[in-house]
Amino acid sequence: MILINQDNKNQILSFLPLIRDNPDQWHVINLKLDTDSEEEARSVVVKFVEEYTDNNGFAYIESNQKVIGVIHLGIVESYSSIQKNIERKIDDKRCIVRAQKMTKNGLKQIEIKITKGKSKNSDLFGMRENRARSVVAVVDDDMFIRKTVSSFLNSVSEVHEFEDAPSFLEQYAKVNPDIVILDIHLPKTNGLDVIDQVVDEDSNAFILISSADSTAENVQKAINNGAAGFLAKPVHKKRLMDYTQKCLTFSDSAAF
Numbered sequence: 001m002i003l004i005n006q007d008n009k010n011q012i013l014s015f016l017p018l019i020r021d022n023p024d025q026w027h028v029i030n031l032k033l034d035t036d037s038e039e040e041a042r043s044v045v046v047k048f049v050e051e052y053t054d055n056n057g058f059a060y061i062e063s064n065q066k067v068i069g070v071i072h073l074g075i076v077e078s079y080s081s082i083q084k085n086i087e088r089k090i091d092d093k094r095c096i097v098r099a100q101k102m103t104k105n106g107l108k109q110i111e112i113k114i115t116k117g118k119s120k121n122s123d124l125f126g127m128r129e130n131r132a133r134s135v136v137a138v139v140d141d142d143m144f145i146r147k148t149v150s151s152f153l154n155s156v157s158e159v160h161e162f163e164d165a166p167s168f169l170e171q172y173a174k175v176n177p178d179i180v181i182l183d184i185h186l187p188k189t190n191g192l193d194v195i196d197q198v199v200d201e202d203s204n205a206f207i208l209i210s211s212a213d214s215t216a217e218n219v220q221k222a223i224n225n226g227a228a229g230f231l232a233k234p235v236h237k238k239r240l241m242d243y244t245q246k247c248l249t250f251s252d253s254a255a256f
Helices: 009-021 038-051 079-089 124-131 143-153 166-176 189-202 216-225 237-247
Strands: 002-004 024-031 058-060 064-071 093-101 107-117 135-139 158-162 181-182 208-210 230-234
Touching: 002 009, 002 038, 009 058, 009 064, 024 038, 024 058, 038 058, 038 064, 038 079, 064 189, 079 107, 079 124, 124 237, 135 143, 135 166, 143 158, 143 237, 158 166, 181 189, 189 208, 189 216, 208 216, 216 230, 230 237
Parallel strands: 002 058, 024 107, 135 158, 135 181, 181 208, 208 230
Antiparallel strands: 024 064, 058 064, 093 107
16 A cells, blocks of 8 residues: 555556456545644554555545545455554544445445544444444334334344443443444433433444434434434335445345
8 A cells, every 4th residue: 555645646556457346345435534734644644554564555645634545455354453453553542443335246335433532332333344234223202213123124133122322332332232322302212312322321222313304414413423314204225224324344245
């Protein structure tokens, strides 16, 4: 892997035939850095490139907060191992890895967010990767919504229903869901605040916020807080299934 600058930017073209021939073995990298320091940003990026120095690919520093690139990782068996490798390489940093499929049989995208502090419970991510059956948690005080979502998913996953945030948070680590479908308006609780609590325990959680109020402001708030997406109510099966295909720990062996 190489770091692209003005002097070697033409080398990007040499990777295009390799990507075209084996798109399922290449990943688009979106590296987000929690820093305003150019020196610190470059130090993190250099260490990231060093970690993958034997892999074909490139990285380009777009700003102190954002690095983009493409890397040949082959067929990845464990994305949690990527998280651990990067955290080991970059001292005193917390690495959040969210990988999504860009196309069904092609490129995948890895969003890597590097912040201060260490991940609390990265083992949950690895456990999800190695589990035979997918698990979904539906957190909503409306029983009709819970049952509707469960009916969409119970043939392809184990579904746990929660009518309030406290019961969900208490059982989170035990249930360890691949996907969380979280109502934005829960009794005495804002779903956006619940996202913070989940991400604090499990930085790689795949959370979908659901609400009848799908304003651009609510959608953006959900994404900023760590949600992977937004589901407008009433929840449509196709939209929900599209999201399950983006969650890499959710088994896609069953036909939807």
